[in-house]
Amino acid sequence: MILAVKPLDMTLMALADPTRRAILQRLSRGEARVTELAAPFPISLNSVSKHIRILERARLVRRRRAGREHLLSLEQQPLEEAAAWMAAQRNIWNARLDVLEALLEAEDAAASHRDPNP
């Protein structure tokens, strides 16, 4: 249980920051250099690098070297897992609401049975 949740914690924590989400958005359009990623943000290259490291630890971003350059790309699997987990949580609540709905309808049916001309 705990082992299953841990990588997901990392993913959600990584996704919790708007700068990191913007980085992922950019990477969803394709591989990029660190400097390219940093360009649109009004923060230092150093803090962008920090965000990238968090994304790498969460396995959301992969780094490869091409000569002297570091190229970053998006890793989709953790995102898919996070989306699946959110969907599962929603399903749990929907199932509870299904039961509540059935419960209230059963009450209505019982009431109209007792009083056929309400």
Added chain:
Amino acid sequence: MSSNQTVTVKVTRRFKASPERVFDAWLDPAKARLFLFATPTGQVVRADIDARVGGRFLIVDRRDGDDVAHEGEYLEIVRPRRLIFTFGVPKYSKEYSRVTIDIVPAAGGCELTLSHEGVLAEYADKTPEGWGMIFDGLAKLL
């Protein structure tokens, strides 16, 4: 990371029943034991509800002979519009999350919106756009 960052799961449902009836079901032990925290294979063996602000609830679901307690505290009770409670399963986690239920009248009944915040502790974005944005983003990425 600031402590107000959480993950929120949101669901909406239309009911063919008055806001009062839908609202009351959450605080009525006889009903709550049937839909709230009950599992198809489990059996709710205890449902205590102290329906006042600051009051607590305890719903115990027996699963394969294993008792799983769901507990929390009522933070806001505004019949029939709004109910807020904390919610935790101490057996699995020390963390408490927060459930907000909003009920508005709608044609033929009412509409309920449930927001479960902090489902996985303080890990993501609390702003309403937060998760919507992430998952809009996800939909585009995937």
